Amino acid sequence: MPTYEYACTECGHAFDAVQSFSDAALTECPECGGKLRKVFSAAGVVFKGSGFYRTDSRSTTSTSSTSSPQTSSTSA
DSSP states (O other): OOEEEEEETTTOOEEEEEOOTTSOOOOBOTTTOOBEEEEOOOOOOOOOSTTSSTTTTOOHHHHHHHHHHHHHHHHO
């Protein structure tokens, strides 16, 4: 289940809440009873390992065939 960050528009209280996708958004601050808003930030996604670069999916035969025309064009 995802964790959402909320902040109160009146008192500034900020907190995290673990909610299901189907749950309704929280609307009332637990500290002062004021209105809450969701705080959006950049997703923390890190791509590690092989398969994420353009050259990772190429086979060794296609790499050698692409280098052959470059060699012939530079020598011509």
